[in-house]
Amino acid sequence: MADLLAQNDERLTTVGLLFESAAGLRRVFQTRLESELSLSAQSFDVLIRLARSPGSELRMSELAAQTSLTPSGLTRSVDRLQEQGLVARRICPEDRRGAFAHLTPTGQAVMDRAIPVHVAHIDEVLSNLFTAKEEEMLGALLRRLRDHLYGAGSEWGLTAEDADACPAAD
Amino acid sequence: MADLLAQNDERLTTVGLLFESAAGLRRVFQTRLESELSLSAQSFDVLIRLARSPGSELRMSELAAQTSLTPSGLTRSVDRLQEQGLVARRICPEDRRGAFAHLTPTGQAVMDRAIPVHVAHIDEVLSNLFTAKEEEMLGALLRRLRDHLYGAGSEWGLTAEDADACPAAD
DNA sequence: GATTGGTACTTGCGTCAGCAACTACTATAG
DNA sequence: CTATAGTAGTTGCTGACGCAAGTACCAATC
Numbered sequence: 472m473a474d475l476l477a478q479n480d481e482r483l484t485t486v487g488l489l490f491e492s493a494a495g496l497r498r499v500f501q502t503r504l505e506s507e508l509s510l511s512a513q514s515f516d517v518l519i520r521l522a523r524s525p526g527s528e529l530r531m532s533e534l535a536a537q538t539s540l541t542p543s544g545l546t547r548s549v550d551r552l553q554e555q556g557l558v559a560r561r562i563c564p565e566d567r568r569g570a571f572a573h574l575t576p577t578g579q580a581v582m583d584r585a586i587p588v589h590v591a592h593i594d595e596v597l598s599n600l601f602t603a604k605e606e607e608m609l610g611a612l613l614r615r616l617r618d619h620l621y622g623a624g625s626e627w628g629l630t631a632e633d634a635d636a637c638p639a640a641d
Numbered sequence: 642m643a644d645l646l647a648q649n650d651e652r653l654t655t656v657g658l659l660f661e662s663a664a665g666l667r668r669v670f671q672t673r674l675e676s677e678l679s680l681s682a683q684s685f686d687v688l689i690r691l692a693r694s695p696g697s698e699l700r701m702s703e704l705a706a707q708t709s710l711t712p713s714g715l716t717r718s719v720d721r722l723q724e725q726g727l728v729a730r731r732i733c734p735e736d737r738r739g740a741f742a743h744l745t746p747t748g749q750a751v752m753d754r755a756i757p758v759h760v761a762h763i764d765e766v767l768s769n770l771f772t773a774k775e776e777e778m779l780g781a782l783l784r785r786l787r788d789h790l791y792g793a794g795s796e797w798g799l800t801a802e803d804a805d806a807c808p809a810a811d
Numbered sequence: 812g813a814t815t816g817g818t819a820c821t822t823g824c825g826t827c828a829g830c831a832a833c834t835a836c837t838a839t840a841g
Numbered sequence: 842c843t844a845t846a847g848t849a850g851t852t853g854c855t856g857a858c859g860c861a862a863g864t865a866c867c868a869a870t871c
Contacts, residue, residue, distance in 0.1 A: 482763050488783040493663035494709035495790030539664035544858050568819040568866045593652050609782045613658035620665030714828050738836045738849040
């Protein structure tokens with residue numbers, strides 16, 4: 472079995488590195504977001520996608536797809552944000568089954584404070600680690616991987632159209 | 642705020658892509674591991690690290706660090722695997738506070754089946770997506786990021802020299 | 812306009828993870 | 842030898858997520 476592993480070490484390792492990097496980054500950001508802004512990483516993920524959407528609102532299903540949550544998980548995430556007064560629901564007039572989540576003025580204010588902090592934190596982590604070219608390369612490779620994963624394998628109906636609308640994508 | 646976002650779009654996006662890629666990959670692998678081998682992604686993560694360690698065993702704390710779990714989370718993860726008969730604990734004779742988790746013969750057998758399936762799955766996902774050079778580049782960049790986040794510590798498996806925290810006196 | 816099928820979201824329930832407190836042990840100091 | 846501090850791992854509790862079932866609504870057919 473050692474042979475088998477050695478043979479495939481590289482790919483296995485690359486995937487492992489991806490998971491570890493994501494986990495590590497998430498932990499680092501979460502610590503900071505929580506201590507300085509009292510936001511969980513999950514909440515921030517929802518909020519930043521709203522902040523980056525036209526009108527600061529998105530359909531629940533869209534938001535679920537973008538945040539890698541199930542509809543159920545998103546419902547409760549938005550519930551929590553609503554209790555904190557950062558987000559509100561608005562029933563879609565054209566389709567009364569559906570709902571938008573949108574930032575409240577309070578939510579906007581929080582994000583206006585939060586985003587620079589977060590961006591500074593990202594800069595702090597990445598600045599001395601990659602050259603501009605490397606960073607671009609990393610982004611391009613990851614984008615290809617992401618598009619491949621969500622274009623082919625999604626069970627939640629994340630379509631190409633949705634991917635276009637994803638603010639994190641472009 | 643839109644200006645602020647536009648300014649920092651690239652880095653914000655790269656980080657977002659990393660999270661989305663990891664989440665997407667995890668979901669894809671999890672689906673397959675669960676349906677074909679009845680293993681959760683979390684269990685598999687623990688098991689493969691044991692399988693790749695000398696003697697198929699690791700200290701609990703080491704395993705926790707490698708799996709991005711807290712000690713508490715790992716305790717219960719190992720509990721579950723122990724109930725399934727895949728892993729067993731062994732008290733470290735040199736330091737009786739500590740414990741090793743090690744693969745049982747059943748666990749070994751399961752991993753002998755599971756790893757080729759997983760490797761094939763990884764190949765399937767990555768093969769037509771990146772050239773060998775790109776894959777190497779991605780691995781190198783991610784490794785740098787991971788090492789930066791964790792402090793250049795544990796490799797995904799080997800570097801057997803490091804794994805002698807409490808030498809097995811068997 | 813009633814039935815049937817599908818979609819958008821929510822809710823009940825079980826599982827899993829983290830935090831903080833705890834136990835058991837080791838190491839250092841006096 | 843005892844006291845104190847520190848480390849390895851476990852446990853109680855709580856919060857968050859996914860699955861599956863449920864509700865409310867839309868769309869198509871007859």
